[in-house]
Amino acid sequence: MNETVQELLTRSNRLGADKENTNYAGGNTSAKGTTTDPVTGEPVELLWVKGSGGDLGTLTEPGLAVLRLDRMRALPKVYPGVEREDEMVAAFDYCLHGKGGAAPSIDTAMHGLVDAPHVDHLHPDSGIAIATAADGEELTRTIFGDRVVWVPWRRPGFQLGLDIAAIKNENPQSIGCILGGHGITAWGATSAECEANSLEIIRIAKDYLAEHGEAEPFGPVQPGYEALPEAERRSRAAALAPHIRALASADKPMVGHFSDDDAVLDFLARAEHPRLAALGTSCPDHFLRTKIKPLVLDLPADAPVEDAIARLQELHEQYRADYQAYYARYADQDTPAIRGADPAIVLVPGVGMFSYGANKQTARVAGEFYLNAINVMRGAESVSSYAPIDESEKFRIEYWALEEAKLQRLPKPRSHAGRIALVTGAASGIGKAIATRLAAEGACVVIADLDQAKAAETAAGLGTSDAAIGVGVDVTDPAQITAAFEAAALAFGGVDLVVNNAGLSISKPLLDTTEKDWDLQHDVMAKGSFLVSQAAARIMIAQQLGGDIVYVSSKNSIFAGPNNVAYSAVKADQAHQVRLLAAELGEHGIRVNGINPDAVVRGSGIFAGGWGAQRAKVYGVAEEDLGAFYAQRTLLKREVLPEHCANAVAVLTSAELDHTTGLHIPVDAGVAAAFLR
Known part of the structure; x- marks a missing residue:
């Protein structure tokens, strides 16, 4: 060099x-x-x-x-x-x-x-x-x-x-x-x-x-606008996040980022923050990311959440009207079309800053730029007064033909860009393959698994920078499920796509199946899927962006086999949850579908945990030959791998099938007895 x-x-x-x-x-x-x-x-x-x-x-x-x-x-x-x-x-x-x-x-x-x-x-x-x-x-x-x-x-x-x-x-x-x-x-x-x-x-x-510089250029603290205690602050942020994402995504779905940096909280606690926020940012790099000004909630930190949501919706209508008027003031026949009138930065006193962008990195960087802007305002106000460039100059840059050309050069978004996925049981097997595929298609991914350490390791291994996180969750515990979805809301703004994959299997004849065996499998897969879907639906409805819920059911939900009454019964339960929820959630634009895999041996946590040995014994083959045995009984004579399940989920949740709900897709290489009738 x-x-x-x-x-x-x-x-x-x-x-x-x-x-x-x-x-x-x-x-x-x-x-x-x-x-x-x-x-x-x-x-x-x-x-x-x-x-x-x-x-x-x-x-x-x-x-x-x-x-x-x-x-x-x-x-x-x-x-x-x-x-x-x-x-x-x-x-x-x-x-x-x-x-x-x-x-x-x-x-x-x-x-x-x-x-x-x-x-x-x-x-x-x-x-x-x-x-x-x-x-x-x-x-x-x-x-x-x-x-x-x-x-x-x-x-x-x-x-x-x-x-x-x-x-x-x-x-x-x-x-x-x-x-x-x-x-x-x-x-x-x-x-x-x-x-x-x-x-x-x-x-x-x-x-x-x-x-x-003056020590406190933002003025005195406003009573009631001080930062809430950390736990309360983050809980409130998680509760508000889906509703705020709905506002930021009225024109186009956005990914979110939350920050409760001390500088942000102090700025929002001070008397001068409404005046300064209204002036907007100045440096071109700043306002190209943050828009010319943020949306600022004008309620104290301890206002009821319902009141905060209602006021944010009112302020959003006003923000959109103001932005459209700003565009109308300066646009001419050569100006690019308006790029959306929603805020990129939303500030909530006592809680923090929500920033938005087309992907996680863009959302995070927008927040970093507004934090820079706060620092700039502090410095300017401490020795003088903050005087950003004129609004007309901001418009010239925001809608600059050269900036528009730069945007047009950006590569076409991948199929799941801007979507937020939460996959249960995602640290191994089918779940890991699904999470990996969704991340490769541009989604932000929450790896939810009983083993928190493996979940974090899997998230780190996806190579998606800050667009994947790992959380530990027992899907039979409502509190842990709530915490997992709160983590998704704080990391990415909400959730758009949930895959109910967590599961286990115990292969026993009817007379050997204990009540404990029955309850464990139903708790994890029937109750767990119900609780996860319930938590997901609450967020998706609040976001007003539709969404996808996918159940990883099984060929066994259709086809009766020996020595697995508890597993097959719970898979049938999951399969019917798909039909019930598709009928109920369709009015909110939420699609509910399922996949029915069979004999996914390689990479499977279930098979490695003893199910493989049990099924091999039932069929009288060596455990290492089980995948080949299953393949030979299919119409296509092909072994089914976790990646094939991931392919099905990716297609089911893509725009190409956005009119499909209540569907079960077999991923079994062809088992005639399990054909859907």
């Missing part, structure tokens, strides 16, 4: 790893250097700059855009002016070196036109606090003297790059600038010097705010 590139990546990763420097996917860095042109064999000057959509903390070489500096420096000659500056983005394509690496971002001009070998553009809370202060320009002179220069607000783009380049040339003593309403930019002759200059600006701004 080129030494300049290695230095750039090392610097970027260090800066991006600390949220005091910049937030996830925020900011960009660059380096200029010389390499050999593979065509001419001559030296060529290049710009390496973080590409569009990348994250500094995890940046690697493929995430860099690579452009020729001679062509970048020639761009001002063809620049048609600020009214047509967006056209210059297409010109970057003619500056690429070879395949060019990642797509160049809108900030590429800043990095290419500034006359410095290394440039950092970051969004630190301390820097944005100065940038959004009403007297930010004066504060910049007071805090930094002539080492850091003020740049008035301008939308990111080619003209901003020209502005910063001119300011650097006019101020050779400067190490960087404060971008009004936006962030900071720093430069240096070496990578180390550039990083040091960035960190100096951040540190000096932070120290100034700490030394000169």
